[in-house]
Amino acid sequence: MTGEPATTTGRCYACKSTFSFDPQKVETMLVDPETNRPPGITALGTLRPALPDAVARSIDEPICPECIEKARRITKTLNLQQQWDGEPPTSN
């Protein structure tokens, strides 16, 4: 009971695989239990304003490190695309 990290086992919300994690440190995603999706995301995967009551009833679901890594890569790609669509790079 001393020095050991407190780990628990749960299911990743994104890929449904079971993994162990430290509940204090695990990355989570807010999920609305009524729609089983994050508040603000529609069935089509498009964004809409998150309703306050949807946010209020939402719970944090754990996300496994693999999915976090995947999400980071996607976010990076989207950011790059946004950059290309917008202002040209100003450095150099």
Ligand SMILES: [Zn+2]
């Ligand atoms: Zn996962």
